[in-house]
Amino acid sequence: MDKNSSVFLTEVDTYLFGQGTNYEIYNKMGSHIAIKDGVCGVYFSVWAPAAKEVYVVGDFNEWKAYGYDCKPVSDGGVYDIFIPGAKVGQFYKYLIVTQEGEALFKADPYANSAQLRPETASVITDLGQFEWSDSKWIQNKTEEDHLKVPLSIYEVHIGSWKKKNNGTQDGFYNYREIAVELASYVKNMGYTHVELMGIAEYPYDASWGYQVTSYYAPTKRYGTPKDFMYLIDYMHKEGIGVILDWVPAHFPKDAHGLANFDGSNVYEYGDPRKGEHPDWGTKVFDYSKKEVTNFLIANALFWVDKYHIDGLRVDAVASMLYLDYGRTEGNWIPNKFGGNGNLEAVEFIKHFNSIMKHKFPNAITIAEESTAWPNVSGNPDTDGCLGFTFKWNMGWMHDFLEYMQLDPYFRKFNHSKLTFSLRYAFSENFVLVLSHDEVVHLKCSMLGKMPGDLIDKFSNLKLAYAFMTGHPGKKLLFMGQEFGQWNEWSESKSLDWYLLEDSMHQNMKDFTKKCMLMYKKYPALYGTDCNPEGFRWINSNDRNNSICSFLRLSEDGKKNLLFVLNFTPVVREKFKVGVPSKGKYVLVLGSDEENQIKSLTPVKEECDGFDYSVFIDVKKFGISIYEFNITKKKI
Incomplete structure (x- = not known):
């Protein structure tokens, strides 16, 4: 042979x-x-x-x-x-x-x-003969319970994270060059994973990689396939996982691409009412064809098999699930039951998640799904479940950003925007996201969204990240927002790293790092993310003071965390908060740590439904996070 x-x-x-x-x-x-x-x-x-x-x-x-x-x-x-x-x-x-x-x-x-x-x-390419050194990493990932380990994601667009040539023209770093600097930065900041935008080859920079023409080829913008393998291997060596954005929902009409591949509708649905996205000007994959779903599912497996990717964030899942997505009345075709669900896409998604789980249990799948479609995450072999490991929590993101952008005076009238997400926080395995989509096209950067003067803007952003850290769900933050980027993100420009010469931006970066390190340190923040027993409100209804207080609880009752967050610029001295245990409460993160009490001793006074109380001097936009132990598992 x-x-x-x-x-x-x-x-x-x-x-x-x-x-x-x-x-x-x-x-x-x-x-x-x-x-x-x-x-x-x-x-x-x-x-x-x-x-x-x-x-x-x-x-x-x-x-x-x-x-x-x-x-x-x-x-x-x-x-x-x-x-x-x-x-x-x-x-x-x-x-x-x-x-x-x-x-x-x-x-x-x-x-x-x-x-x-x-x-x-x-x-023509040969993907063989690369010497991987991450077998131990993959084995560990295969054996872990993905729901009970920390997952804090730094979303990155390689082409604009940093640029050469003073940020002009392409100025792209090679995959090998960016690997060393990016891994060092992410590791130092305390993130567990990077999520890479725009890796599968695409023709138009401004699509950010979401209009793919070569699904099996890493983009040449940053180097060769072997260079990309080096980046993944290096990240794993440094203890950083890598998630790729994956786009099985649609593809562009470029003449050299998949559209009308042999003069007929090969990869796309033939009827434009089903086969085209009018808002995006792209083609929709025909999920009824076995060869098309084979192309896509094999592609997902390919990235894990050949490139050792740790997971896929699946883009635009809602557009796959709904036949009327982005379409006006009369311009979409109902399914055989008369509904608007794309039954073929549902079967494809289930098939994809099931095969991924069984062939590569080390890898996770994450759905960008923005609707109330039930059972998006969970066991893919369960009837009615789409089978993703996690789902982006878009509802939390929209409500929370609306709340944070309000003048603090009006927050008391919108308190439910802060608290409503806890009504459904455990209905899915969620990832809390502040992604690239929230800081582009006149949406303002995260810092730009915050109300008030310069000092208040920074204080509010720290408060936002503290709340995000304490809220149940894994975490994702887009690059640049960790240090308070002022400008909206553009794929054509480098991040404004010069801002770190300013102490306020450096302090913002340091605070974000503290949040990420705290998240990784405390099992109460990640081990019970998908379990309602891991969270309990102290007071969710203090709308007049706009103070939010809650507990994050570990499975063994040790190293629990008390969060008291003040969403107004009003100081509340000796603010009474109910607590579940009489032991010491030790400050682990605060907005003004030099002037905050480092430990609290509860008194036997009933408050907020608890037998004990502590008194906290709540600062302006104050952040008070205390560690404590409890003797009883149930509280």
Whole structure:
């Protein structure tokens, strides 16, 4: 048998592909180095079910189609060809002749590398021979309970986190260069993971990577596939997990991409009422086709298998679930029951989550889902459950930001915006998010959203992050907001790192770091995130004072935390707060730690439904977080 003969498609491969269950199809489809009859070359295969003819053209044949026609492998529309002499690094495309005789030059849907935009060819690549050093990391992740470990995510757009050339033009750092600096920064700040925007290749910078043309290729903007492997491996060595944004909801109409791939609707629904997003100008994947869902599910597995990714944040899940998403009345097609749920997309999502869990239990999946669709997170093998590990808590985000932007005087009239999220906090496995979407396009940066003068803005932002840290749910914060970026985020510019020369911004960064380190230190903040026994209000109804007080409780009753947060600029001296235990309460984080009492001793006075009380001098926009132990598990 020839070396690398395993890359050639078999009857079994094409059958499973047609059934939507060839989960490692990426090892066969696309372009792969192979030896046939003793000759070294490249094996190409592609799915083009409505094509009249299929050719491969590239550097190896001077882009001439004659003699390089692909042959059908099966009746399912899969074509292949072996080209002697083709080699790694050469550019290529598929020339597809439609039934009408039109010639289409298409990038390879399964290509592992692509040219840097604005060029659009695929690149022959060998993903082997990278020496990974993270086997222990992956094993540990496989054995952990993802719900009971800390998950604090630093959302990053590599191209604008930092730039060369004084931030002008592209100025991109290579994956290898950014790995060292980014890992050091994230580790120092106390985050557990980074979430990378825009990694799968895309043509238009301003899409931020959410309009993908090459799903199996890391973007060339920052280097080669091996460079990207280095970044992941280095992050793992430094104890940092890596989550990728993944976009199985839609794709752009670029001529070299998936749209009308062989002159017909191959990857997209044919009816525009189902197959196009009118708001985005993109195509919607046809989840009824097994080959399409195989393409997507295999792609998700590919990133975990080949690149050791720790998880996928799935973009725009709501747009997949609802047939009327972004569509006006009469411009969408109901499902067979007359409803607006996309039943095919639901089955695809369940299939994806189930296979991911069973093949790669080390990896997590996170849904960006903005509606009240039930059971988004949970066991994917349970009826009615979509099966994501976590769901973004968009309801909390909207209410909380509306509350924080209010003049403090009006907060007492909107107190429920602060507290309502606890009514549903345990209905899903949530991640609290303050993402890139909240600091772009006239939305203001996080610091810019805060009311008041300069000092009050910083005080309010610290208060916001303290509340976010204490609220049940894993955490995500977009880059730049940890130090109080003033400008809205733009993919074309570096973050304003010069702000850290100002003591207020440096102090803001230091406070965010304290929040992240506190979060990782205390199991009460992460071990019971998805368990209602891990949270208890002390007083959720003190709207007149706009003071919010609650407990975060550990499973063993040790190292619990008391939060008392003042959302007004009014000082409350010797403010009485009910507490569950008579032991010492020791300050672990405060807004004015030098002038705050370092420990409190409760007195036997009933308050807030508890037998004991403490008296706290609550500062202006005050943050008071105390550690305590309890002798009884139940309180």
